[in-house]
Amino acid sequence: DAKTTQPNSMESNEEEPVHLPCNHSTISGTDYIHWYRQLPSQGPEYVIHGLTSNVNNRMASLAIAEDRKSSTLILHRATLRDAAVYYCIPRSGAGSYQLTFGKGTKLSVIP
């Protein structure tokens, strides 16, 4: 599994954009980049994933560097409900079903 490096913690003001970085310099060419988050006292939940192109969904956007060695999860307007631990997880495109979690980034949102 590719190793990831994420900041231990970040802070954001409510209703401002948040950019959560992730380095994954050992990622293989077929690994997708998945992001999950875990709110306090809940199980992890899927946020977004991508391979090479930037991706958008109703929760967030994912910007992937051209060399694929890093990516950034973008929350366009942080809310208090977005306070969580965010995990960046490279995942093989075939044959590998489970998720291997790194340490993640704990995001705090300030009202």
Added chain:
Amino acid sequence: DTEVTQTPKHLVMGMTNKKSLKCEQHMGHRAMYWYKQKAKKPPELMFVYSYEKLSINESVPSRFSPECPNSSLLNLHLHALQPEDSALYLCASSQLVGGSGNTIYFGEGSWLTVV
């Protein structure tokens, strides 16, 4: 219905007790997982079931015994646990397709305290 249901939410057991954690999903998923999460740590994979058969055991001690009675149910039988086994136990499920767009759905977990 995109839900994984785990029971009980909280369990306190003695070191000589036998108990079970239960997990249920009705999304037609054929892969099911158990993860263990200690406080302030990321989840760690314990077991993976594919088509009701155990496919991955991450060297978990035998005092944890998983069981998949059918495609919707996953149990984790607990016996002779130690206090250090106290943790949040997470069940999850997913389709058995290539990992690209394969979303894994997690339950809210069962908080286990061993006394």
